[in-house]
Amino acid sequence: MDNNLTGGVPLAMPLNVLERNVNKIVMLTLKDGRTLEGKLTGFDEYMNMILEDTEETKDDQVRRLGTVVLRGNNIVTIVPK
Amino acid sequence: MDNNLTGGVPLAMPLNVLERNVNKIVMLTLKDGRTLEGKLTGFDEYMNMILEDTEETKDDQVRRLGTVVLRGNNIVTIVPK
Amino acid sequence: MDNNLTGGVPLAMPLNVLERNVNKIVMLTLKDGRTLEGKLTGFDEYMNMILEDTEETKDDQVRRLGTVVLRGNNIVTIVPK
Amino acid sequence: MDNNLTGGVPLAMPLNVLERNVNKIVMLTLKDGRTLEGKLTGFDEYMNMILEDTEETKDDQVRRLGTVVLRGNNIVTIVPK
Amino acid sequence: MDNNLTGGVPLAMPLNVLERNVNKIVMLTLKDGRTLEGKLTGFDEYMNMILEDTEETKDDQVRRLGTVVLRGNNIVTIVPK
Amino acid sequence: MDNNLTGGVPLAMPLNVLERNVNKIVMLTLKDGRTLEGKLTGFDEYMNMILEDTEETKDDQVRRLGTVVLRGNNIVTIVPK
Amino acid sequence: MDNNLTGGVPLAMPLNVLERNVNKIVMLTLKDGRTLEGKLTGFDEYMNMILEDTEETKDDQVRRLGTVVLRGNNIVTIVPK
Numbered sequence: 001m002d003n004n005l006t007g008g009v010p011l012a013m014p015l016n017v018l019e020r021n022v023n024k025i026v027m028l029t030l031k032d033g034r035t036l037e038g039k040l041t042g043f044d045e046y047m048n049m050i051l052e053d054t055e056e057t058k059d060d061q062v063r064r065l066g067t068v069v070l071r072g073n074n075i076v077t078i079v080p081k
Numbered sequence: 082m083d084n085n086l087t088g089g090v091p092l093a094m095p096l097n098v099l100e101r102n103v104n105k106i107v108m109l110t111l112k113d114g115r116t117l118e119g120k121l122t123g124f125d126e127y128m129n130m131i132l133e134d135t136e137e138t139k140d141d142q143v144r145r146l147g148t149v150v151l152r153g154n155n156i157v158t159i160v161p162k
Numbered sequence: 163m164d165n166n167l168t169g170g171v172p173l174a175m176p177l178n179v180l181e182r183n184v185n186k187i188v189m190l191t192l193k194d195g196r197t198l199e200g201k202l203t204g205f206d207e208y209m210n211m212i213l214e215d216t217e218e219t220k221d222d223q224v225r226r227l228g229t230v231v232l233r234g235n236n237i238v239t240i241v242p243k
Numbered sequence: 244m245d246n247n248l249t250g251g252v253p254l255a256m257p258l259n260v261l262e263r264n265v266n267k268i269v270m271l272t273l274k275d276g277r278t279l280e281g282k283l284t285g286f287d288e289y290m291n292m293i294l295e296d297t298e299e300t301k302d303d304q305v306r307r308l309g310t311v312v313l314r315g316n317n318i319v320t321i322v323p324k
Numbered sequence: 325m326d327n328n329l330t331g332g333v334p335l336a337m338p339l340n341v342l343e344r345n346v347n348k349i350v351m352l353t354l355k356d357g358r359t360l361e362g363k364l365t366g367f368d369e370y371m372n373m374i375l376e377d378t379e380e381t382k383d384d385q386v387r388r389l390g391t392v393v394l395r396g397n398n399i400v401t402i403v404p405k
Numbered sequence: 406m407d408n409n410l411t412g413g414v415p416l417a418m419p420l421n422v423l424e425r426n427v428n429k430i431v432m433l434t435l436k437d438g439r440t441l442e443g444k445l446t447g448f449d450e451y452m453n454m455i456l457e458d459t460e461e462t463k464d465d466q467v468r469r470l471g472t473v474v475l476r477g478n479n480i481v482t483i484v485p486k
Numbered sequence: 487m488d489n490n491l492t493g494g495v496p497l498a499m500p501l502n503v504l505e506r507n508v509n510k511i512v513m514l515t516l517k518d519g520r521t522l523e524g525k526l527t528g529f530d531e532y533m534n535m536i537l538e539d540t541e542e543t544k545d546d547q548v549r550r551l552g553t554v555v556l557r558g559n560n561i562v563t564i565v566p567k
Contacts, residue, residue: 011427012447012455014474022092031437031479032112032157042093047453047476048128050093069095069159071128074112076437078474103173113193113238123174129209131174150176150240152209155193184254194274194319204255210290212255231257231321233290236274265335275355275400285336291371293336312338312402314371317355346497356517356562366498372533374498393500393564395533398517416508417528417536419555436518436560452534452557481518483555 018043018078025081026051031074034058037081038068047072099124099159106162107132112155115139118162119149128153180205180240187243188213193236196220199243200230209234261286261321268324269294274317277301280324281311290315342367342402349405350375355398358382361405362392371396423448423483430486431456436479439463442486443473452477504529504564511567512537517560520544523567524554533558 021040028036028049038054049072054065102121109117109130119135130153135146183202190198190211200216211234216227261283270280271292281297292315297308342364351361352373362378373396378389423445432442433454443459454477459470504526513523514535524540535558540551 011424013449014447014453014455015449017447017455017472017474019092029437030157032110032114033437036158042095042098044094044096048095050095050098065158065160067098067161069098069161071153071156071158072476073154073478074157075476076435076479077441077470077476079470080472080474100173111238113191113195117239123176123179125175125177129176131176131179146239146241148179148242150179150242152234152237152239154235155238181254192319194272194276198320204257204260206256206258210257212257212260227320227322229260229323231260231323233315233318233320235316236319262335273400275353275357279401285338285341287337287339291338293338293341308401308403310341310404312341312404314396314399314401316397317400343497354562356515356519360563366500366503368499368501372500374500374503389563389565391503391566393503393566395558395561395563397559398562416505418530419528419534419536420530422528422536422553422555434518438518477557478559480557481516481560482522482551482557484551485553485555 015043015045015047017080018047018049021080027079027081028070028075029077029079030070031076036065036068036070038065044072047075049075049078096124096126096128098161099128099130102161108160108162109151109156110158110160111151112157117146117149117151119146125153128156130156130159177205177207177209179242180209180211183242189241189243190232190237191239191241192232193238198227198230198232200227206234209237211237211240258286258288258290260323261290261292264323270322270324271313271318272320272322273313274319279308279311279313281308287315290318292318292321339367339369339371341404342371342373345404351403351405352394352399353401353403354394355400360389360392360394362389368396371399373399373402420448420450420452422485423452423454426485432484432486433475433480434482434484435475436481441470441473441475443470449477452480454480454483501529501531501533503566504533504535507566513565513567514556514561515563515565516556517562522551522554522556524551530558533561535561535564 026040035057038051041052042050049070051068054068056063107121116138117135119132122133123131130151132149135149137144188202197219198216200213203214204212211232213230216230218225218227269283278300281294284295285293292313294311297311299306299308350364359381362375365376366374373394375392378392380387380389431445434440440462443456446457447455454475456473459473461468512526521543524537527538528536535556537554540554542549542551
């Protein structure tokens with residue numbers, strides 16, 4: 001058994017997956033139950049993010065929000081589309 | 082694949098988007114469900130923020146609050162208008 | 163675009179707004195839904211605060227509390243009156 | 244405008260208010276809705292506290308608890324009596 | 325006014341109260357509403373604790389649990405019996 | 406009694422169990438009650454994770470999500486299948 | 487009164503109790519109300535844990551889960567059986 005976290009098996013890093021999806025469409029699920037779908041144009045090491053052309057869905061109600069800055073600690077899952 | 086977070090793709094940083102919106106109108110959604118709309122006049126690295134001429138909406142009730150200082154950990158999304 | 167957070171646009175800092183309101187009346191909204199209105203006589207870098215002559219409102223019930231020390235992580239918004 | 248947090252206006256520190264109330268009666272409101280009233284005999288920098296001769300009130304039910312050690316992160320407000 | 329937290333007034337420290345109660349019976353109230361009563365046999369600086377001969381009460385149902393290790397961040401109050 | 410956490414008994418480390426399951430199917434239970442089942446292709450020291458070919462189950466509703474990046478602080482349990 | 491946390495009274499440390507229970511059966515109560523019972527095969531300093539041959543109980547429903555990796559911050563109590 002390899003004790004080194006990056007040894008042996010090739011291991012993808014979550015922040016690298018975000019980077020690979022810059023300028024692509026992602027769907028975010030937030031802690032408050034909202035989902036946001038938009039183009040990921042930036043993020044930082046806390047997983048704070050920037051979406052452009054964002055569409056929010058909340059209880060089946062859809063709303064266009066444009067640019068959205070998100071605090072990372074409110075994001076549950078990020079799904080590249 | 083570029084392993085460097087700032088390499089390859091030009092990457093916007095969430096705090097820079099805030100800076101670009103200083104003295105502009107933003108809409109904040111808070112963890113307690115309130116939304117605040119006002120002029121962003123300041124923020125710090127914890128995303129604590131200052132809004133001026135703020136209007137609060139809570140369960141469809143609107144209230145004028147003037148200046149508001151917000152703790153960053155209660156802010157879910159920031160939408161420049 | 164200026165990459166320096168304090169460059170370009172004059173930027174107010176949230177803690178400075180608090181300082182400017184020392185010995186003035188502020189209204190605090192807490193995570194548990196209470197609002198407190200009183201004279202801000204002190205705070206620290208965690209936004210722990212001291213109010214004097216404080217009036218608490220909870221579900222439309224008003225109560226006089228006098229001096230109140232608050233833990234910063236329970237404060238959502240601070241509104242100078 | 245003074246940029247120095249302790250400059251200009253005399254500023255009380257929340258922990259100093261606690262110290263001034265050692266061996267005095269305080270009322271604490273906790274995150275779980277309970278209130279505790281007792282003599283504050285100690286605290287530390289995390290606002291962990293010790294109360295003596297404590298009386299707990301929960302949904303209008305009162306209970307005598309004697310000595311209570313409290314974790315600071317569960318305390319919302321501290322009111323010296 | 326003494327600015328030094330340990331100056332002037334003799335000040336008990338919460339962790340010292342715990343130490344004084346090692347091998348004695350304590351009642352803990354947890355964030356999830358359970359109460360645990362047992363002999364405190366150990367703790368660390370995060371207020372993680374060990375109880376022996378523990379009795380759990382939850383919605384008036386009592387259960388004997390024996391030894392219990394507790395994460396400090398789930399403990400609200402500690403009452404020495 | 407051995408005071409050294411890695412002494413005496415051979416001790417598996419949680420992050421090593423994750424590493425051993427890279428490119429294998431895992432089932433995650435999230436704080437919001439959703440379960441996600443997919444191939445674990447990466448993780449970091451905060452237990453942020455990447456799943457591929459993910460299937461989400463929420464209140465008995467199943468949805469295919471493909472790639473999902475997860476914030477570690479929303480994950481409760483990880484079950485290798 | 488001894489001011490030294492490890493002085494005077496012999497003091498057990500919570501992580502040592504965990505170590506003493508490696509390869510033994512433990513029952514965990516989680517923040518989401520589930521209980522897990524299984525063989526503790528590993529843990530780290532954040533109280534992240536590994537259980538083998540785990541049985542989950544949720545609202546009186548029992549399910550066999552096999553190996554489970556748990557995030558420490560979701561664990562409320564650990565009871566060695």
